[in-house]
Amino acid sequence: MSSLSSVTLATLAKDIRLEWRSKDAINSMLFFSLLVVVIFSFSFDPTAEESREIAGGLIWVAFLFAAVVALNQTWARELRNQVLDAYRVSPAPATALFVAKALGNFFLVSVLEGLMAPLFAIFYNLRAVGPAWQLIPLAALGTWALVVNGTFFAAMSLRTRSREIMLPLLLFPISIPAVQSMVEATRLILSGDGSARFWIVLLLTYDVVFTTACLALFETVLQAE
């Protein structure tokens, strides 16, 4: 167990340090989601009442697309200099590597959301009518739902041709229930039309089911050769 957590921590610290020095992923994600916000804002030009109804959809679609940017380069770094091959022959558990990568992506996307959410609120004149504190656990669960499968499918698409385009093709169909839960819950919280509890529970179920599946099957994917 101690080896699992130490490997996880070491990989996570390495990834965050690399990202801190280059800031490649976070900058491209930020700029990308800023563009999405501006373009959506131009194309719909909603009133405050309308934007409460549609903001949930816009915000999560923007984050979903931006997350793909980060997810795509998760493993690319490890391909250079055959790091992944070295990892494969080392006795370190595969799940430790997966958890580290997923946590790293979770951290990145959360930072992005923290920076972008205020901007969304300003551009769309958002003010939550329902209980706004629920947005925080919702964002955490939703982000985990995206990155846990995203990290897994990014590892899968490493072994395919044109891997950059492969990731969204695999990730989006599976993520449909998660995205719907996030969008509906956000809409209900912002507009105060009802309780978002069902959607948050569904999202939690999604997280538990797919985290388990990823941990159980990651070894197979890493060793697929």
Next chain:
Amino acid sequence: MKRVFPILAVLTLILLGYAFYEAMWVAPMERTMGDVQRIFYYHVPSAWTAFVLFFVNLVASVAYLVRKNPRADAVALVSAEVGVVFCTVVLVTGPIWARPVWGIWWTWDLRLTLTLVLWLIYVSYLVLRRFSDSTQTPKLAAVLAIFGALDVPLVYFSIWFFRTQHPQPVIGGGGSIDPRMMHVLLINWLAFSCFAFLICWARYGLEMFRREVDEAEALESLLEPAGRGAAGLKIPFDREPR
């Protein structure tokens, strides 16, 4: 086994013809919808067949991960391909029926959405198979099939709740089905299942044959005389390297 295939093909053809006759002339006319309701005898059996094939795909994928038997992988591939074809039939015949009956082509109803999401998942499965390198395809595809299967109940609950929250035009309505209609429906389902089984069988044979050819080619390139270049340039053997 090779002799059974044409016999089965002829039987399936006869059964399909009989089922068509039953659906078009024998089944009673539906009172409110009229003749357009007869598409039901193609729509519903296709849907059942597609779901059965997707289930076969899941079982074969799990079997592959456990046993590593390449035959299980071939079964998984074949059932996914044929399943997508039948699922496409469902998604095409549905709107053709819905337009005159409901007045709309499409609604985000539970069953419609679930079928569409299933179709999307299995298309992405086939895309993955197409884009990955041949040696790793089976494992990755099997893993994706399991993820897809885990997703189905979650999709079901999300749409179920979404729709109960926002009522839409009521679909189908309750009520019992005429026993003669049920009879025709079941005959059509039998015919469609036989048909699906037949295509799967043919496709399975083709897939196994393709693999044999691939293996033979790989073996041949290994055994090739060292003088031949990788680009297929033939260097005459009598000329010794200087």
